[in-house]
Amino acid sequence: MEKIVFVDNLKINLKVVGQGEPVLILHGWGSSIKSWLRVQEFLAEKGFKVVVPDLPGFGESSVPEKAWTVLDYKNFIIRFAEKIGLNQFSLLGHSFGGRISIKFAQKHPEKIKSLILCNSSGIKLQLDQKTKIIYSLSRLGNTLFSKRLLSKFRKFVKKIFYFFLRHKDYVKANKIMRKTLKLVINEDLLPALSQIKTRTLIIWGEKDDMVPLKAAYIFKEKIPNSELKVFPNVKHSPHREIPEELSKTIDNFLKAAK
Numbered sequence: 001m002e003k004i005v006f007v008d009n010l011k012i013n014l015k016v017v018g019q020g021e022p023v024l025i026l027h028g029w030g031s032s033i034k035s036w037l038r039v040q041e042f043l044a045e046k047g048f049k050v051v052v053p054d055l056p057g058f059g060e061s062s063v064p065e066k067a068w069t070v071l072d073y074k075n076f077i078i079r080f081a082e083k084i085g086l087n088q089f090s091l092l093g094h095s096f097g098g099r100i101s102i103k104f105a106q107k108h109p110e111k112i113k114s115l116i117l118c119n120s121s122g123i124k125l126q127l128d129q130k131t132k133i134i135y136s137l138s139r140l141g142n143t144l145f146s147k148r149l150l151s152k153f154r155k156f157v158k159k160i161f162y163f164f165l166r167h168k169d170y171v172k173a174n175k176i177m178r179k180t181l182k183l184v185i186n187e188d189l190l191p192a193l194s195q196i197k198t199r200t201l202i203i204w205g206e207k208d209d210m211v212p213l214k215a216a217y218i219f220k221e222k223i224p225n226s227e228l229k230v231f232p233n234v235k236h237s238p239h240r241e242i243p244e245e246l247s248k249t250i251d252n253f254l255k256a257a258k
Contacts, residue, residue: 001015001016001017002014002015002033003015003016005080005083005084006083007076007079007080007083008076008079010056010061010062010064010076011060011061011062012053012054012056012061012062012080013033013053013054013059013060013061014033014051014052014053014054014084015033015037015040015051015052015053016049016050016051016084017040017041017044017049017050018040018043018044018045018047018048018049018050019044019047019049020047020048020049021047021048021049021089021090021113021254022048022049022050022051022086022088022089022090023043023048023049023050023051023089023090023091023092023254024051024052024077024081024086024089024090024091024092025039025040025050025051025052025092025093025094025097026053026055026077026091026092026093026094026096026097026098026100026101027052027054027055027058027094027095027096027097028094028095028096028097028098028119028237029058029095029096029181029184030058031058031059031094031095032054032058032059032060033052033053033054033059033060034059035237035239035240036052036239038239038243038244038247039239039243039246039247039250040052042243042244042247042248042251043247043250043251046247046251046255048251048254051084051086051089053080055073055076055097055100056068056073056076057176057177057180063174063176063177064176064180065176066176067176067177067179067180067182067183068180068183068184069180069183069184069187070099070100070103070183070184070187070189071103073099073100073103074100074103074104074107077100077104078104078108078111081111087111088110088111088112088113089111089112089113090112090113090114090115090116090254090257091104091105091112091114091115091116092115092116092118092250093116093117093118093120094118094119094120094237094239095118095119095120095121095210095211095236096121096184097120098117098118098119098120098121098122099120099121099122099184099187099189101115101116101117101120102117102120102122102189102192102193102196103189103192105196105197105198105200106192106195106196109196109197109198112198113198113257114198114199114200114201114253114254114257115196115198115199115200115201116200116201116202116203116250116253117200117201117202117203117219118203118204118238118239118246119203119204119205119208119210119211119236119237119238120202120211120215120219121185121210121211122188122189122190122192123188123189123190123193123215123218123219124188124190125212125214125215190218190222193218193219193222193223194222194223194224196223196224196226197224197225198225199225199226199257200223200225200226200227201226201227201229201249201250201253202216202219202220202223202226202227202228202229203228203229203231203238203246203249203250204216204228204229204230204231205230205231205234205235205236205237205238205241206230206231206232206233206234207233207234207235208234208235208236209235209236210235210236211236213230216228216230227253229249231245231246
């Protein structure tokens with residue numbers, strides 16, 4: 001069932017399917033409820049109550065009045081859970097949703113029964129040589145385009161730069177969400193990982209071209225009481241690429257915790 005609730009004057013669109021142990025799913029940047037429908041329905045059939053909201057700024061939900069940090073999104077999840085009556089639940093975060101889930105697990109372990117991080121962003125990795133070159137060119141470009149004659153081309157070139165760095169979300173976003181993206185990606189959550197006390201499943205696509213697999217092994221090393229599942233030949237979105245296999249893995253993990 002899809003419905004609307006209001007949290008701090010923000011209209012929030014959400015879909016709730018099934019009955020049983022509650023599972024809250026937080027989608028990635030630029031995504032929405034729709035991308036998780038197949039996983040949501042599968043888990044509901046296995047006896048879970050699955051809640052998926054459009055996070056503020058995405059899907060059918062309202063855009064915040066100002067740019068948000070990861071902490072702001074974490075605080076929103078607290079108020080959202082209270083609004084819909086979720087006291088304790090399993091939390092699954094994909095990509096950007098994983099960032100929020102890390103912060104939430106760090107600050108509110110009493111609220112989470114199990115934690116699942118799926119191709120999660122949140123830690124800063126050492127730049128590869130290609131990305132270093134692009135950043136060097138961008139700094140040179142900032143100098144060149146500071147000249148009045150060329151300044152009108154600067155915004156266009158900046159968009160091209162973000163495109164090649166795979167920050168296409170930045171180009172598509174409105175002003176508030178662009179600022180939000182900057183705030184979000186500038187925070188390194190590495191120190192928070194060792195503070196997560198909740199039983200954790202880390203899920204990754206072997207061929208992830210957005211958050212490389214080496215991040216998964218860092219997550220596994222730093223998070224106590226965690227296990228890692230890597231799906232061969234899968235990229236950044238296992239919920240789209242292999243929804244049934246992903247759902248079975250989630251189901252097995254959650255039921256093992258009972």
